[in-house]
Amino acid sequence: MPVKKPYKLKFLVQNIKLVDILVALVLVFLFGLLFLTKSRTTEQIYLELTNLDPNSYINPIPPEYWQIQQFNLGDAVYIDGNQFGSVVDKEISSAYADRQYVFLTIKASVLYSKALAAYQINNKTLRIGETVSLNINHTKFDGKITDVYTDPANRSFSSQTFSGEITIRYKNLEPEHAVAIQDFVQKNSKNEIIAEVIHSQIEPAKVITNNYFGDIFEKRHPRLKDITLTVRLPKITCAENDCYFNRLQPLKVGYPIWFSSQSAGIGLPLQIHTSGIPDTATIIDVKINWP
Known part of the structure; x- marks a missing residue:
């Protein structure tokens, strides 16, 4: 036996017209617009x-x-x-x-x-x-x-800045390049110092080689140099637990980093190239001066 709809519900359904639906939709739209405007x-x-x-x-x-x-x-x-x-x-x-x-x-x-x-x-x-x-x-x-x-x-x-120091190492440089970058200063377009070497150490580059018997050992390169630099960074940008040089170069041990300076040494720019690609230093220590 079919179930009959309650009389009141049947009456409402029979009397709902298209214009009623349109009016309801317009009201919903207006209330939504009002909420959006206020918010x-x-x-x-x-x-x-x-x-x-x-x-x-x-x-x-x-x-x-x-x-x-x-x-x-x-x-x-x-x-x-x-x-x-x-x-x-x-x-x-x-x-x-x-x-x-x-x-x-x-x-x-x-x-x-x-x-x-x-x-x-x-x-x-x-x-x-x-x-x-x-x-x-x-x-x-x-x-x-x-x-x-x-x-x-x-x-x-995310935009708070701190000062700090990083220790970096360039490997296998020509001697004149190592000397040229041992005291560089990098500035931005506002003439603000953003990187400055405060300590440097140049030593013969170390290379890994092996002898006739297959023994592996380390020896000094007769010409190339390694240079370790301590660089002062007056403006380090930190976001949560990550810090950056020049706002977007990550400061993490083991990460590469590069600089550019026309004040390096005897006038050579700090843009050491190998096949057109600038050699990057490797970060070996990071110190942030937290407040």
Whole structure:
């Protein structure tokens, strides 16, 4: 025996019309729009970005100098054809050859979503580590966000800087190269010192060889040199438990690192090349001056 629908429910179903459904949908939409409007506010923020390759974790490859020379303070910044900010700071540090690290600070007007606890532009969430495609001075800039903050005097932990020292070792250098880099100083585009040698030790390079009987032993190279340097780093950027030189070169024992300086020794730039690739030093010790 079929079960009959209750009379009241049957009455409601029979009397619901299309216009009632449309009115209900409109009301839901309006309430949702009201909630969205109330939960999103317009705020002024600062975005710090770099256009280093975000897929290269160790010693990320910086762009060539001509790709960043056209960016200037005051340049308008566009996203999807709409202006949303301007460049308020620019820092450049030489990497090697014709490549340079670049960091831009953009003052921008964006939406803050209370529901997501995040800043947004064109529905793009602006979080540290995310990438955003911008247009600056008629040039495409695919930037990796390195920091987001509202007050330059009260920035997030990810941008706190500390001083420290690292000990590094270059191996198998020509003698003139070892002498040239034993007291280098590296500065950025603001003429700030970002790396400075405070101690150096040059010794004959050690090579592993074997004799006629297959015995393996170590001996000194007759010409090449190894050099161990203690380098003072006034500005080390730390994010949680990870610290970086030049903001993106990891400071970990065993990791490679490179520097660039025109003040090295007798004028030779600190850009030692082997087949067009700069030789990197190996980090053998890291000391951070924690507060």
